[in-house]
Amino acid sequence: xxxxxxxxxTGFNEICEIIRPSDEGRNLMKKKSAINFFLIKDLRSPAANxxxxxxxxxxxxxxxxxxxxxxxxxxxxxxxxxDAQVLALAKKEAAQDFGLKNLAKFLxxxxxxxxxxxxxxxxxxxxxxxNAASRVNExxxxxxxxxxxxxxxxxxxxxxxxxxxxxxxxGREVEFARLEKIVxxxxxxxxxxxxxxxxxSFDAYCLExxxxxGFKMINDITANASLATLAARYDAQFCMxxxxxxxxxxxxxxxxxxxxxxxxDFFEQKIVLARELGAKKIVLDVGIGFGKTAEQNLLLIKHLxxxxxxxxxxxxxASRKSVINHYYKSEVKERLPGSLYLHLKAFENxxxxxxxxxxxxxxxxxxxxxxxxxxxxx
Numbered sequence: 001x002x003x004x005x006x007x008x009x010t011g012f013n014e015i016c017e018i019i020r021p022s023d024e025g026r027n028l029m030k031k032k033s034a035i036n037f038f039l040i041k042d043l044r045s046p047a048a049n050x051x052x053x054x055x056x057x058x059x060x061x062x063x064x065x066x067x068x069x070x071x072x073x074x075x076x077x078x079x080x081x082x083d084a085q086v087l088a089l090a091k092k093e094a095a096q097d098f099g100l101k102n103l104a105k106f107l108x109x110x111x112x113x114x115x116x117x118x119x120x121x122x123x124x125x126x127x128x129x130x131n132a133a134s135r136v137n138e139x140x141x142x143x144x145x146x147x148x149x150x151x152x153x154x155x156x157x158x159x160x161x162x163x164x165x166x167x168x169x170x171g172r173e174v175e176f177a178r179l180e181k182i183v184x185x186x187x188x189x190x191x192x193x194x195x196x197x198x199x200x201s202f203d204a205y206c207l208e209x210x211x212x213x214g215f216k217m218i219n220d221i222t223a224n225a226s227l228a229t230l231a232a233r234y235d236a237q238f239c240m241x242x243x244x245x246x247x248x249x250x251x252x253x254x255x256x257x258x259x260x261x262x263x264x265d266f267f268e269q270k271i272v273l274a275r276e277l278g279a280k281k282i283v284l285d286v287g288i289g290f291g292k293t294a295e296q297n298l299l300l301i302k303h304l305x306x307x308x309x310x311x312x313x314x315x316x317x318a319s320r321k322s323v324i325n326h327y328y329k330s331e332v333k334e335r336l337p338g339s340l341y342l343h344l345k346a347f348e349n350x351x352x353x354x355x356x357x358x359x360x361x362x363x364x365x366x367x368x369x370x371x372x373x374x375x376x377x378x
Contacts, residue, residue, distance in 0.1 A: 232278030244291025
């Protein structure tokens with residue numbers, strides 16, 4: 001007999017290749033191979049006591065406040081359960097009162113992480129983007145786009161106005177003048193057939209022009225649900241981003257009473273409106289750097305899995321942003337290592353689309369990540 005301590009992140013199916021359990025046994029045990037954490041706030045004492053007993057009955061655990069058993073005030077609790085226990089508990093709580101029906105609904109959410117990252121290259125057709133290296137004109141922009149596609153970008157995000165902290169919108173006429181020729185050239189060269197093109201804009205006129213020229217994604221930092229009609233008309237993806245305030249004011253003392261809860265409620269309302277207007281391909285962006293402190297940005301990436309409950313692809317763009325400078329003083333051109341780290345963590349926590357200025361470096365990162373996950377001793 002030989003015994004090995006192996007990485008708990010090793011894929012369950014990979015380990016089963018050497019063990020060779022029955023298919024039925026593999027499917028059953030896979031649901032028990034990982035522990036989920038659910039933080040529950042404002043839990044009433046009666047609900048906590050019911051949930052505690054139900055959790056124990058299915059083999060799960062609930063960590064509660066010390067005074068819950070005495071009928072104390074509402075408190076927080078931590079539910080720890082495997083996938084199988086989550087499903088069993090959801091059935092039980094669906095029949096309970098004290099708000100536990102809402103918990104049952106939440107536990108039934110898919111929380112499905114993507115198998116691989118899709119890289120979105122950033123091209124800025126302006127002169128004031130925070131990353132000077134990303135600024136292009138019509139001629140250099142086409143060359144940059146072709147290079148990014150060659151490097152492995154599946155998306156290209158074109159922007160003609162800056163949304164850096166403190167910036168102000170330049171207006172439709174200026175935005176359209178900047179993007180008109182490069183969008184037309186992208187279409188003429190059939191580049192839109194080699195990658196999914198996105199326009200980073202909230203102006204309906206500019207967006208429709210791009211959609212008429214082969215673009216397949218609306219990337220709206222204002223999450224204006226009315227743009228869903230455009231997305232529906234062109235069968236385009238519609239990315240809605242969370243931002244507190246606007247670019248001119250968003251970084252002036254951002255404050256939340258409940259960071260995850262407030263952004264979650266924001267998306268819930270926006271998704272309902274967008275779907276009512278016909279949008280079917282919705283993407284969500286928590287808005288790293290848009291009305292958040294450095295720590296809030298990290299917390300959103302750390303707990304990104306919560307937003308998988310909406311069953312929409314998640315986009316994260318932390319590329320070279322000031323959150324990196326907060327923890328390690330650096331110029332924009334020096335922030336590649338921090339960008340790679342944040343984006344890797346974002347992917348591990350549920351992000352599917354990674355928006356970056358550095359396509360080749362990210363492609364290398366995620367190729368190595370995939371190779372590591374597939375490497376096996378057996």
